[in-house]
Amino acid sequence: MMISSGSGCKDRIQYLKWTLTIFAPNKALFKLQEQNIVRNRKVTMPMTQQRATARAHPNIAFVKYWGNRNHALRLPSSPSLSMNLAGLHAETTVTWADELDEDIFTLNDQRMTGESLSRVSRHLDALRARLGIAKFAAVESHNNFPTGAGIASSAAAFAALTLAGTAAAGVSLDERELSAIARLGSGSAARSIPSGFVQWHAADQHEQSYAESIAPPDHWALVDVIAVVSQSHKAVGSTEGHRSAETSDLQGARVAGAAERLAICRQAILERDFTSLAEVVEHDSNLMHAVMMTSRPPLFYWQPASLLIMEKVRQWRAEGLRVCYTLDAGANVHCICVKDDADAVTQALGRLSEVQEVRTAGVGGGAVIIEHSLPT
Amino acid sequence: MMISSGSGCKDRIQYLKWTLTIFAPNKALFKLQEQNIVRNRKVTMPMTQQRATARAHPNIAFVKYWGNRNHALRLPSSPSLSMNLAGLHAETTVTWADELDEDIFTLNDQRMTGESLSRVSRHLDALRARLGIAKFAAVESHNNFPTGAGIASSAAAFAALTLAGTAAAGVSLDERELSAIARLGSGSAARSIPSGFVQWHAADQHEQSYAESIAPPDHWALVDVIAVVSQSHKAVGSTEGHRSAETSDLQGARVAGAAERLAICRQAILERDFTSLAEVVEHDSNLMHAVMMTSRPPLFYWQPASLLIMEKVRQWRAEGLRVCYTLDAGANVHCICVKDDADAVTQALGRLSEVQEVRTAGVGGGAVIIEHSLPT
Numbered sequence: 001m002m003i004s005s006g007s008g009c010k011d012r013i014q015y016l017k018w019t020l021t022i023f024a025p026n027k028a029l030f031k032l033q034e035q036n037i038v039r040n041r042k043v044t045m046p047m048t049q050q051r052a053t054a055r056a057h058p059n060i061a062f063v064k065y066w067g068n069r070n071h072a073l074r075l076p077s078s079p080s081l082s083m084n085l086a087g088l089h090a091e092t093t094v095t096w097a098d099e100l101d102e103d104i105f106t107l108n109d110q111r112m113t114g115e116s117l118s119r120v121s122r123h124l125d126a127l128r129a130r131l132g133i134a135k136f137a138a139v140e141s142h143n144n145f146p147t148g149a150g151i152a153s154s155a156a157a158f159a160a161l162t163l164a165g166t167a168a169a170g171v172s173l174d175e176r177e178l179s180a181i182a183r184l185g186s187g188s189a190a191r192s193i194p195s196g197f198v199q200w201h202a203a204d205q206h207e208q209s210y211a212e213s214i215a216p217p218d219h220w221a222l223v224d225v226i227a228v229v230s231q232s233h234k235a236v237g238s239t240e241g242h243r244s245a246e247t248s249d250l251q252g253a254r255v256a257g258a259a260e261r262l263a264i265c266r267q268a269i270l271e272r273d274f275t276s277l278a279e280v281v282e283h284d285s286n287l288m289h290a291v292m293m294t295s296r297p298p299l300f301y302w303q304p305a306s307l308l309i310m311e312k313v314r315q316w317r318a319e320g321l322r323v324c325y326t327l328d329a330g331a332n333v334h335c336i337c338v339k340d341d342a343d344a345v346t347q348a349l350g351r352l353s354e355v356q357e358v359r360t361a362g363v364g365g366g367a368v369i370i371e372h373s374l375p376t
Numbered sequence: 377m378m379i380s381s382g383s384g385c386k387d388r389i390q391y392l393k394w395t396l397t398i399f400a401p402n403k404a405l406f407k408l409q410e411q412n413i414v415r416n417r418k419v420t421m422p423m424t425q426q427r428a429t430a431r432a433h434p435n436i437a438f439v440k441y442w443g444n445r446n447h448a449l450r451l452p453s454s455p456s457l458s459m460n461l462a463g464l465h466a467e468t469t470v471t472w473a474d475e476l477d478e479d480i481f482t483l484n485d486q487r488m489t490g491e492s493l494s495r496v497s498r499h500l501d502a503l504r505a506r507l508g509i510a511k512f513a514a515v516e517s518h519n520n521f522p523t524g525a526g527i528a529s530s531a532a533a534f535a536a537l538t539l540a541g542t543a544a545a546g547v548s549l550d551e552r553e554l555s556a557i558a559r560l561g562s563g564s565a566a567r568s569i570p571s572g573f574v575q576w577h578a579a580d581q582h583e584q585s586y587a588e589s590i591a592p593p594d595h596w597a598l599v600d601v602i603a604v605v606s607q608s609h610k611a612v613g614s615t616e617g618h619r620s621a622e623t624s625d626l627q628g629a630r631v632a633g634a635a636e637r638l639a640i641c642r643q644a645i646l647e648r649d650f651t652s653l654a655e656v657v658e659h660d661s662n663l664m665h666a667v668m669m670t671s672r673p674p675l676f677y678w679q680p681a682s683l684l685i686m687e688k689v690r691q692w693r694a695e696g697l698r699v700c701y702t703l704d705a706g707a708n709v710h711c712i713c714v715k716d717d718a719d720a721v722t723q724a725l726g727r728l729s730e731v732q733e734v735r736t737a738g739v740g741g742g743a744v745i746i747e748h749s750l751p752t
Contacts, residue, residue: 249633250626257625286674290666304680
C-alpha cells in the first residue's frame with residue numbers, strides 16, 4: 001500500500017497515534033510499524049505465515065447507535081441493543097505474511113483499493129499494535145448477502161476481520177476485548193461479536209465500551225423481515241453520519257433518554273413482551289431519524305416508500321400482527337416480528353409495489369472461527 | 377345552546393373561569409353570563425341588535441407554533457413567525473341579538489352543531505366577558521377556500537370572529553389586544569390579525585402573548601405554492617396535537633432554539649435573504665415534525681408524497697430555484713418561493729402525479745372590518 005503523501009498519510013499517522021494510546025504496552029513495536037507505513041519498507045522481523053478464517057453476522061439495532069463521544073475510537077454517545085441476523089454473514093480470512101509489503105484486501109473476489117482498503121488497513125494497524133505483529137496481511141472477505149440490500153455489511157465485516165486477524169496471530173482474546181477492538185473498525189461491529197441479543201455499553205474508555213450477549217439466539221424466535229425499497233448506495237455513509245449527529249439540537253435529548261429506552265427494550269426481550277418491544281423499537285428509530293433530519297445539513301435516509309411501509313406496519317400491528325419497524329441509516333425497512341407472524345408480514349410486504357425484495361433473518365449467533373491454519 | 381349536563385358543562389364553566397381571570401374588570405357581568413349559560417335562561421338586559429362583518433387571511437408559519445405553556449389560554453411554548461396568505465380568507469358576520477337564547481353558528485351556509493359550535497361559543501364567551509355583553513350571537517362565516525385543502529382555516533376563522541364580534545359590539549380594541557383575544561380561539565389566529573409578515577410573542581401572561589407585523593405585504597414578493605397531496609381530514613387535530621408536543625423528549629430542545637431561529641428568520645425577511653430564509657424555514661419545519669413523530673403516541677402528519685415533494689424542493693433549490701418547503705400539521709407541502717420562481721415551481725409540482733392540486737397565495741394583509749351595521 002502506498003501511503004506516501006498528503007492527508008491520507010496524516011490521517012493514518014493520527015490513527016496510529018490513537019491506537020497507540022490504547023495499546024501502550026506495544027509502543028516499541030508500534031513505532032516500527034509506524035515507520036514501516038510511512039516509508040513503505042518491508043518489515044524484516046522473522047515471522048512465519050499464519051492464517052485464520054472467521055464468520056460473523058450483521059445485526060439490526062433495536063436501540064440505535066448514532067453519534068460518538070469520541071470519533072477516532074468510535075466510543076458511542078449512547079448504549080445500544082441489537083439482534084444478530086442468522087443466515088447472513090461475512091466470512092473473512094486473514095493471512096499475516098512476511099512476504100507482503102502492503103496490506104491486500106479482496107471483497108467477494110474483487111481486489112479493493114482506495115478508502116475500502118484504507119479502512120481495513122487502519123483496522124489491521126490496531127490489530128498489529130495490540131497483537132505485536134509487524135507484518136502486512138492479506139484479507140479475503142466474502143459476504144453471502146449483496147451489498148446495498150438493506151443490511152449494513154461493515155458490522156459483520158469488522159467483527160470477522162477482528163476475530164480472524166487475532167486467531168491468525170495465534171492469540172486468543174476474550175469476547176469482551178474482541179468486541180472492543182471490532183468497535184474500532186466499525187462501531188456496530190462490537191455487537192456482532194457476542195451471540196444472539198446483544199447490548200453495547202457506552203463508555204469513555206476503550207476497554208469499557210464493548211458489547212455482550214443478554215440472551216442467546218434461541219431465547220426468543222424473532223425474525224427481521226427486511227423490505228428492500230432501494231439498492232442505491234447511501235448518499236452519506238454512516239461514519240460521516242455519526243459525525244453529523246452532534247449538529248442536531250435534538251441529539252442531546254435523544255442520548256439522554258437512551259439508557260432508559262435500553263432498559264425497557266432489554267426487559268421486553270428478557271420477558272418476550274412484544275408489545276413493549278414494538279413501542280420502544282419504533283420510538284427509538286423515530287428518535288434517530290428525528291436527529292438525522294434536523295442535522296445540518298439535514299439527512300433524510302428514509303424515502304417515500306419507507307414512510308408508506310412504516311404506516312402499514314403500524315396498521316398491521318393494530319390489526320393483530322406482532323410486527324414493528326426499525327430503520328438504520330438507509331431507506332430499507334426492517335420489520336421485526338415474532339416467527340409465527342413472519343410469513344404474513346412477508347406476504348403483506350410482497351403485495352406492495354414499492355417493495356423490490358424481501359429478505360428474512362432469524363436470530364444469529366456470535367462471531368466464530370471456522371478455519372485455523374497452523375503456522376507453516 | 378343546551379349546556380345542561382356532564383363534562384361539556386364543566387368544561388364550559390372551567391373556560392369561563394379562565395377568561396374571568398383575564399378579564400377581571402367585568403366580573404359582575406360575567407357572573408350573570410355564567411348563570412345564564414348554566415341555566416340556559418334568556419338574559420333580559422336591554423341591548424339592541426348589533427352586527428359587523430370582518431375578513432381575515434389564513435397564514436403559514438415559517439417558524440412554527442407547536443405546544444403550549446398554557447393550554448387553556450393557548451399561550452405558546454415558543455415564539456413563531458408567519459406570512460398571511462393573500463386571496464384566501466374567512467369572512468365572518470357576528471350579530472349580537474337580544475332575541476337569541478343560544479349562540480348560532482353557520483359555516484358556508486351550513487348550520488353547525490357539536491364541537492364546532494362549542495368552540496365558537498367558548499370564544500364568544502371570551503368576547504362577552506371582555507366586552508361586557510350578555511347576549512347570544514349569530515355567527516355566519518364563509519371561507520373562500522375549501523376545508524381540508526391544506527390550509528388551516530381556524531386561524532382566519534378566529535381572527536375574523538374576534539374582529540367582527542368586537543366591532544359588532546361597537547368597541548374598538550387595538551391590534552395588540554385583538555391579536556391576544558384571537559389567540560384564545562386558535563393559537564395561530566393571533567398571527568392573522570396583523571398584516572404581512574407577522575411575529576407572535578411567547579409569554580406567560582395573556583396580554584403579553586400577541587402578534588405584530590414585522591413587515592408589510594409589499595415588503596417582499598413571496599408566494600406560497602401549496603402542493604395538495606391529501607384532502608382527508610387530519611387524524612389528530614391541532615388542539616390535541618399541541619397537547620402531545622410535551623410527550624416528546626425532543627420538544628424541550630426545539631423550544632430552546634426557537635428564539636434564535638426566529639431571529640434568523642426575521643433578519644432574513646427584513647433583508648430579503650432567500651438563502652437564509654430557506655435554511656431556517658426547512659430546519660424549523662423538520663424540527664416540528666421531529667417532535668411530532670417522537671411524541672407518544674407518535675404523530676406522522678406527512679405522507680410518502682410529502683416526503684417526495686420535500687426531496688424535490690431541495691433538488692430544485694440546488695438547481696437554482698428560490699424555493700423551500702414547510703409543512704404544518706398535515707400532509708400538504710407549502711412551497712415558499714420568490715414570486716419570479718412561482719410559475720416554475722407550480723409547473724414542476726403539477727408534473728408530479730402525487731400532487732392532486734396546486735394553490736398559490738401571495739403575502740396577505742391583516743384582518744379588516746368590511747361591513748358594520750349601526751345599531752337599529
